Amino acid sequence: MSYRIIGDQDTILGYAFAGVPGVAVDGEEQARAAFRSALADAGVSMLIVTRRVASLLSDEIAAHRVACQAPFVVEVGDLWDTPVKRRTLEELIQEAVGIRITKAD
Amino acid sequence: MARLNVPPTKSSLLRVRDDLRMATEGFSLLDQKREILVMELMRLLERVRVVQREVEQAREKAHATARKAFTRNGFHVMRRIASGIRYPHKTTIRHRVVAGVRLPEITAEHGEFSLQFGLAETDSLVDETMRDYLALVETLGRMAQLENAAWLLARELKKTQRRVNALEQIFIPDFSDTLAYIAETLESKELEAFAILKIVKARRE
Numbered sequence: 582m583s584y585r586i587i588g589d590q591d592t593i594l595g596y597a598f599a600g601v602p603g604v605a606v607d608g609e610e611q612a613r614a615a616f617r618s619a620l621a622d623a624g625v626s627m628l629i630v631t632r633r634v635a636s637l638l639s640d641e642i643a644a645h646r647v648a649c650q651a652p653f654v655v656e657v658g659d660l661w662d663t664p665v666k667r668r669t670l671e672e673l674i675q676e677a678v679g680i681r682i683t684k685a686d
Numbered sequence: 687m688a689r690l691n692v693p694p695t696k697s698s699l700l701r702v703r704d705d706l707r708m709a710t711e712g713f714s715l716l717d718q719k720r721e722i723l724v725m726e727l728m729r730l731l732e733r734v735r736v737v738q739r740e741v742e743q744a745r746e747k748a749h750a751t752a753r754k755a756f757t758r759n760g761f762h763v764m765r766r767i768a769s770g771i772r773y774p775h776k777t778t779i780r781h782r783v784v785a786g787v788r789l790p791e792i793t794a795e796h797g798e799f800s801l802q803f804g805l806a807e808t809d810s811l812v813d814e815t816m817r818d819y820l821a822l823v824e825t826l827g828r829m830a831q832l833e834n835a836a837w838l839l840a841r842e843l844k845k846t847q848r849r850v851n852a853l854e855q856i857f858i859p860d861f862s863d864t865l866a867y868i869a870e871t872l873e874s875k876e877l878e879a880f881a882i883l884k885i886v887k888a889r890r891e
Contacts (some may be wrong), residue, residue, distance in 0.1 A: 583775045584823065594765055596754040598812075599819035600773025626777045626792070627830050646837055651779065653792070653830040657741075662748050670734050670833060674840045 583624060585652070587615045588631035592660040596629065607636045616641060619652060628652040631659045643673075690864045694871035702868060706861035713853040720850055722785045723843040730836045737829045744825045748818035755811035767812060773820070777827065787842045792831040 586596045586603040593603025604615040612634045619625050635642055635656045642654055692698040756764055780790040 583777065583828075591756070591761070594756075594761070594768055595748060595815065595819055596823070597765075597768035598752075598816045599770060599823045600771050600775060600821060601819075626779060627827060629826060646834075647841065651790075652792075653834045654832045655826050655833065657745055657826065658749070660752060669732060670738075670836055674837065 584627045584629065585619050585622075585625045586629040586631075587612065587619065587634050588629075588657075589633065589659060592631050592657075595660060601629070606634060612637050613641070620645065625652045628654045629657055630654060632656055633659055646673075689867055690860055692864060694868045694875075696856045696872065699865070699872065702861055702865050706858070706865055709853055709857045709861055710797075713850065713858060716846055716850045716853065717833045719785050720843065720846045723839055723846060726784050727836060727839045727843060730832060730839060731867070734829070734836055737825065738831055741822070741825045741829050744818070744822040748815070748822040751811065751814045755809075755815045758809065758811055764812070771816070775823070785838070785842070789835040789838055789839055790831065791853045792827060 584596075584601045586593050586601050587606055588596075588603065590605045591604055591609070593601075596603055604619070606612040606615050616628075616630070616634075616638055619628050630638070630642070646654060690702070692702065748799050750753070759767075778793050780791045780793070
Protein backbone atom coordinates (compact mmCIF):
# COMPACT_ATOMS: atom_id res chain seq x y z
CA MET A 582 0.00 0.00 0.00
CA SER A 583 1.55 3.24 -0.99
CA TYR A 584 1.17 6.63 -2.53
CA ARG A 585 0.73 7.71 -6.08
CA ILE A 586 0.38 11.11 -7.67
CA ILE A 587 -1.35 12.14 -10.86
CA GLY A 588 -0.42 15.52 -12.23
CA ASP A 589 1.68 17.51 -14.63
CA GLN A 590 5.36 16.76 -15.21
CA ASP A 591 6.73 19.47 -12.93
CA THR A 592 4.52 18.78 -9.98
CA ILE A 593 5.09 15.05 -9.96
CA LEU A 594 8.83 15.54 -10.18
CA GLY A 595 8.73 17.32 -6.83
CA TYR A 596 6.94 14.39 -5.28
CA ALA A 597 9.43 12.02 -6.81
CA PHE A 598 11.91 13.51 -4.38
CA ALA A 599 9.84 12.05 -1.57
CA GLY A 600 9.74 8.73 -3.35
CA VAL A 601 6.16 9.06 -4.53
CA PRO A 602 5.71 7.49 -7.96
CA GLY A 603 3.84 9.77 -10.31
CA VAL A 604 1.89 9.54 -13.51
CA ALA A 605 2.32 12.54 -15.77
CA VAL A 606 -0.86 13.32 -17.62
CA ASP A 607 -1.80 15.83 -20.22
CA GLY A 608 -5.43 16.41 -21.00
CA GLU A 609 -8.62 14.85 -19.83
CA GLU A 610 -8.42 11.41 -21.43
CA GLN A 611 -5.01 10.65 -20.02
CA ALA A 612 -6.05 11.93 -16.63
CA ARG A 613 -9.14 9.78 -16.63
CA ALA A 614 -7.20 6.71 -17.67
CA ALA A 615 -4.57 7.31 -15.00
CA PHE A 616 -7.23 7.86 -12.36
CA ARG A 617 -9.05 4.67 -13.25
CA SER A 618 -5.91 2.58 -13.29
CA ALA A 619 -4.95 3.99 -9.89
CA LEU A 620 -8.36 3.02 -8.53
CA ALA A 621 -8.02 -0.44 -9.94
CA ASP A 622 -4.58 -0.88 -8.43
CA ALA A 623 -4.92 -2.38 -4.97
CA GLY A 624 -1.38 -1.33 -4.14
CA VAL A 625 -2.32 2.34 -4.08
CA SER A 626 -3.82 3.48 -0.81
CA MET A 627 -3.34 7.20 -1.11
CA LEU A 628 -3.86 9.02 -4.34
CA ILE A 629 -2.66 12.58 -4.69
CA VAL A 630 -4.10 14.55 -7.58
CA THR A 631 -3.20 18.06 -8.59
CA ARG A 632 -5.90 20.64 -8.61
CA ARG A 633 -5.94 20.89 -12.36
CA VAL A 634 -6.43 17.15 -12.78
CA ALA A 635 -9.03 17.21 -10.05
CA SER A 636 -11.00 19.86 -11.86
CA LEU A 637 -10.93 17.75 -15.02
CA LEU A 638 -12.20 14.71 -13.18
CA SER A 639 -14.41 16.41 -10.64
CA ASP A 640 -17.37 14.12 -11.28
CA GLU A 641 -15.46 10.88 -10.87
CA ILE A 642 -13.54 12.10 -7.86
CA ALA A 643 -16.69 13.24 -6.13
CA ALA A 644 -18.32 9.88 -6.75
CA HIS A 645 -15.26 8.06 -5.50
CA ARG A 646 -15.12 10.16 -2.36
CA VAL A 647 -18.70 9.52 -1.44
CA ALA A 648 -18.07 5.82 -1.83
CA CYS A 649 -15.30 6.08 0.80
CA GLN A 650 -13.03 3.39 -0.50
CA ALA A 651 -9.31 3.14 -0.85
CA PRO A 652 -7.42 4.80 -2.40
CA PHE A 653 -8.12 7.96 -0.53
CA VAL A 654 -7.91 10.98 -2.74
CA VAL A 655 -6.31 14.25 -1.72
CA GLU A 656 -6.00 17.34 -3.79
CA VAL A 657 -2.90 19.53 -3.93
CA GLY A 658 -1.99 22.65 -5.83
CA ASP A 659 0.13 22.57 -8.96
CA LEU A 660 3.75 23.56 -8.76
CA TRP A 661 3.51 26.76 -10.73
CA ASP A 662 0.08 27.80 -9.61
CA THR A 663 -0.51 30.68 -7.35
CA PRO A 664 -2.48 29.42 -4.40
CA VAL A 665 -6.20 29.82 -4.84
CA LYS A 666 -8.82 29.56 -2.21
CA ARG A 667 -9.95 26.00 -2.32
CA ARG A 668 -13.42 24.96 -1.44
CA THR A 669 -13.70 23.78 2.10
CA LEU A 670 -14.56 20.25 3.02
CA GLU A 671 -17.86 21.44 4.47
CA GLU A 672 -18.87 22.85 1.11
CA LEU A 673 -17.86 19.70 -0.72
CA ILE A 674 -19.76 17.54 1.71
CA GLN A 675 -22.78 19.76 1.51
CA GLU A 676 -22.75 19.53 -2.24
CA ALA A 677 -22.26 15.78 -2.49
CA VAL A 678 -24.12 14.46 0.52
CA GLY A 679 -26.60 17.24 1.00
CA ILE A 680 -26.15 18.05 4.65
CA ARG A 681 -24.89 21.27 6.05
CA ILE A 682 -22.87 21.34 9.20
CA THR A 683 -22.93 24.55 11.13
CA LYS A 684 -21.99 25.35 14.64
CA ALA A 685 -24.97 25.38 16.97
CA ASP A 686 -24.90 28.13 19.53
CA MET B 687 -54.77 12.06 9.44
CA ALA B 688 -52.97 9.09 8.06
CA ARG B 689 -54.16 5.76 9.20
CA LEU B 690 -52.95 2.27 8.57
CA ASN B 691 -55.30 -0.12 6.93
CA VAL B 692 -56.00 -2.53 9.80
CA PRO B 693 -59.27 -3.84 11.12
CA PRO B 694 -60.31 -2.24 14.43
CA THR B 695 -60.02 -5.31 16.58
CA LYS B 696 -58.47 -6.09 19.90
CA SER B 697 -55.61 -8.06 18.38
CA SER B 698 -54.63 -5.34 15.97
CA LEU B 699 -54.81 -2.87 18.83
CA LEU B 700 -52.17 -4.89 20.64
CA ARG B 701 -50.08 -5.20 17.52
CA VAL B 702 -50.16 -1.52 16.69
CA ARG B 703 -49.35 -0.64 20.27
CA ASP B 704 -46.27 -2.86 20.07
CA ASP B 705 -45.27 -1.28 16.78
CA LEU B 706 -45.65 2.18 18.23
CA ARG B 707 -43.50 1.31 21.21
CA MET B 708 -40.85 -0.13 18.93
CA ALA B 709 -40.91 2.93 16.68
CA THR B 710 -40.59 5.29 19.63
CA GLU B 711 -37.67 3.34 21.02
CA GLY B 712 -36.01 3.26 17.64
CA PHE B 713 -36.56 6.95 17.26
CA SER B 714 -34.87 7.84 20.52
CA LEU B 715 -31.95 5.54 19.74
CA LEU B 716 -31.48 6.95 16.27
CA ASP B 717 -31.80 10.45 17.62
CA GLN B 718 -28.95 9.74 19.99
CA LYS B 719 -26.93 8.28 17.19
CA ARG B 720 -27.54 11.37 15.13
CA GLU B 721 -26.36 13.57 17.91
CA ILE B 722 -23.20 11.52 18.39
CA LEU B 723 -22.50 11.67 14.68
CA VAL B 724 -22.96 15.41 14.54
CA MET B 725 -20.62 15.90 17.47
CA GLU B 726 -18.02 13.58 16.02
CA LEU B 727 -18.26 15.24 12.64
CA MET B 728 -17.86 18.71 14.10
CA ARG B 729 -14.80 17.66 15.99
CA LEU B 730 -13.38 16.03 12.91
CA LEU B 731 -13.97 19.07 10.75
CA GLU B 732 -12.18 21.18 13.28
CA ARG B 733 -9.19 18.88 13.06
CA VAL B 734 -9.40 18.82 9.28
CA ARG B 735 -9.20 22.58 9.23
CA VAL B 736 -6.04 22.53 11.32
CA VAL B 737 -4.41 19.86 9.18
CA GLN B 738 -5.42 21.62 6.00
CA ARG B 739 -3.59 24.69 7.15
CA GLU B 740 -0.55 22.56 7.91
CA VAL B 741 -0.74 20.97 4.48
CA GLU B 742 -1.05 24.34 2.84
CA GLN B 743 2.04 25.58 4.65
CA ALA B 744 4.02 22.45 3.91
CA ARG B 745 2.96 22.61 0.30
CA GLU B 746 3.92 26.25 -0.06
CA LYS B 747 7.29 25.55 1.40
CA ALA B 748 7.95 22.42 -0.62
CA HIS B 749 6.82 23.98 -3.86
CA ALA B 750 8.86 27.10 -3.30
CA THR B 751 11.94 25.01 -2.67
CA ALA B 752 11.22 22.85 -5.69
CA ARG B 753 10.78 25.88 -7.93
CA LYS B 754 14.09 27.25 -6.76
CA ALA B 755 15.82 23.91 -7.18
CA PHE B 756 14.39 23.43 -10.66
CA THR B 757 15.45 26.85 -11.74
CA ARG B 758 18.94 26.43 -10.37
CA ASN B 759 19.65 22.91 -11.57
CA GLY B 760 17.39 22.55 -14.54
CA PHE B 761 14.55 20.17 -15.03
CA HIS B 762 16.51 17.37 -16.63
CA VAL B 763 19.17 17.22 -13.96
CA MET B 764 16.51 17.15 -11.29
CA ARG B 765 14.73 14.39 -13.07
CA ARG B 766 17.87 12.34 -13.25
CA ILE B 767 18.44 12.78 -9.54
CA ALA B 768 14.83 11.97 -8.71
CA SER B 769 14.90 8.79 -10.72
CA GLY B 770 17.28 7.29 -8.19
CA ILE B 771 15.23 8.12 -5.14
CA ARG B 772 13.34 5.36 -3.41
CA TYR B 773 11.51 5.65 -0.16
CA PRO B 774 9.67 2.75 1.36
CA HIS B 775 6.36 4.41 2.18
CA LYS B 776 4.13 1.91 3.77
CA THR B 777 0.61 2.48 4.87
CA THR B 778 -1.57 0.16 6.86
CA ILE B 779 -5.26 0.68 7.24
CA ARG B 780 -7.10 -0.24 10.37
CA HIS B 781 -10.65 0.55 11.33
CA ARG B 782 -12.14 2.32 14.28
CA VAL B 783 -15.86 2.15 14.94
CA VAL B 784 -17.77 5.29 15.87
CA ALA B 785 -21.54 5.03 16.26
CA GLY B 786 -21.66 2.05 13.96
CA VAL B 787 -19.47 3.57 11.27
CA ARG B 788 -16.16 1.99 10.38
CA LEU B 789 -13.63 4.77 10.13
CA PRO B 790 -10.31 3.97 8.57
CA GLU B 791 -7.19 4.78 10.48
CA ILE B 792 -4.25 5.02 8.23
CA THR B 793 -0.86 4.67 9.72
CA ALA B 794 1.89 5.53 7.36
CA GLU B 795 5.49 4.64 7.83
CA HIS B 796 7.61 7.10 6.05
CA GLY B 797 11.09 6.63 4.92
CA GLU B 798 13.64 8.49 6.94
CA PHE B 799 15.51 11.25 5.25
CA SER B 800 18.55 9.60 3.82
CA LEU B 801 21.24 10.15 1.30
CA GLN B 802 20.05 8.95 -2.05
CA PHE B 803 22.20 10.76 -4.54
CA GLY B 804 25.76 11.76 -5.09
CA LEU B 805 26.93 14.78 -3.19
CA ALA B 806 29.42 15.94 -5.75
CA GLU B 807 27.02 17.22 -8.34
CA THR B 808 24.02 18.23 -6.26
CA ASP B 809 23.53 21.33 -4.18
CA SER B 810 21.77 21.98 -0.91
CA LEU B 811 18.54 22.84 -2.69
CA VAL B 812 18.19 19.23 -3.74
CA ASP B 813 18.45 18.13 -0.14
CA GLU B 814 15.94 20.72 0.91
CA THR B 815 13.52 19.67 -1.78
CA MET B 816 13.66 16.13 -0.55
CA ARG B 817 13.23 17.12 3.07
CA ASP B 818 10.30 19.45 2.38
CA TYR B 819 8.50 16.96 0.21
CA LEU B 820 8.85 14.21 2.77
CA ALA B 821 7.25 16.50 5.33
CA LEU B 822 4.50 17.38 2.86
CA VAL B 823 3.70 13.77 2.08
CA GLU B 824 3.48 13.02 5.77
CA THR B 825 0.90 15.77 6.40
CA LEU B 826 -1.00 14.81 3.27
CA GLY B 827 -1.40 11.32 4.64
CA ARG B 828 -2.91 12.65 7.82
CA MET B 829 -5.24 14.90 5.89
CA ALA B 830 -6.43 12.06 3.69
CA GLN B 831 -7.37 10.04 6.71
CA LEU B 832 -9.31 12.83 8.39
CA GLU B 833 -11.08 13.91 5.24
CA ASN B 834 -12.11 10.42 4.43
CA ALA B 835 -13.45 9.89 7.93
CA ALA B 836 -15.44 13.09 7.57
CA TRP B 837 -16.98 11.85 4.34
CA LEU B 838 -17.96 8.56 5.93
CA LEU B 839 -19.52 10.27 8.91
CA ALA B 840 -21.38 12.70 6.71
CA ARG B 841 -22.81 9.87 4.69
CA GLU B 842 -23.89 8.00 7.78
CA LEU B 843 -25.37 11.16 9.24
CA LYS B 844 -27.45 11.67 6.16
CA LYS B 845 -28.76 8.13 6.38
CA THR B 846 -29.55 8.46 10.05
CA GLN B 847 -31.22 11.78 9.49
CA ARG B 848 -33.48 10.26 6.91
CA ARG B 849 -34.45 7.41 9.21
CA VAL B 850 -35.08 9.74 12.12
CA ASN B 851 -37.29 11.89 9.93
CA ALA B 852 -39.21 8.92 8.61
CA LEU B 853 -39.90 7.68 12.11
CA GLU B 854 -40.74 11.09 13.47
CA GLN B 855 -42.88 12.38 10.62
CA ILE B 856 -44.45 9.24 9.23
CA PHE B 857 -44.32 6.09 11.32
CA ILE B 858 -44.94 7.43 14.79
CA PRO B 859 -47.88 9.68 13.80
CA ASP B 860 -49.35 6.87 11.70
CA PHE B 861 -49.15 4.38 14.51
CA SER B 862 -50.57 6.71 17.11
CA ASP B 863 -53.40 7.79 14.82
CA THR B 864 -54.26 4.19 14.10
CA LEU B 865 -54.06 3.37 17.77
CA ALA B 866 -56.45 6.18 18.63
CA TYR B 867 -58.82 5.11 15.88
CA ILE B 868 -58.88 1.49 16.99
CA ALA B 869 -59.34 2.42 20.62
CA GLU B 870 -62.21 4.72 19.69
CA THR B 871 -63.93 2.14 17.53
CA LEU B 872 -63.57 -0.57 20.14
CA GLU B 873 -65.00 1.71 22.75
CA SER B 874 -68.04 2.64 20.70
CA LYS B 875 -68.60 -1.01 19.87
CA GLU B 876 -68.50 -1.87 23.52
CA LEU B 877 -70.93 0.90 24.27
CA GLU B 878 -73.25 -0.39 21.59
CA ALA B 879 -73.13 -3.92 22.95
CA PHE B 880 -73.78 -2.61 26.41
CA ALA B 881 -76.78 -0.60 25.20
CA ILE B 882 -78.21 -3.61 23.37
CA LEU B 883 -77.80 -5.69 26.48
CA LYS B 884 -79.72 -3.10 28.45
CA ILE B 885 -82.54 -3.03 25.92
CA VAL B 886 -82.82 -6.79 25.85
CA LYS B 887 -82.89 -6.87 29.60
CA ALA B 888 -85.61 -4.22 29.73
CA ARG B 889 -87.76 -6.11 27.22
CA ARG B 890 -87.51 -9.37 29.11
CA GLU B 891 -88.93 -7.87 32.24
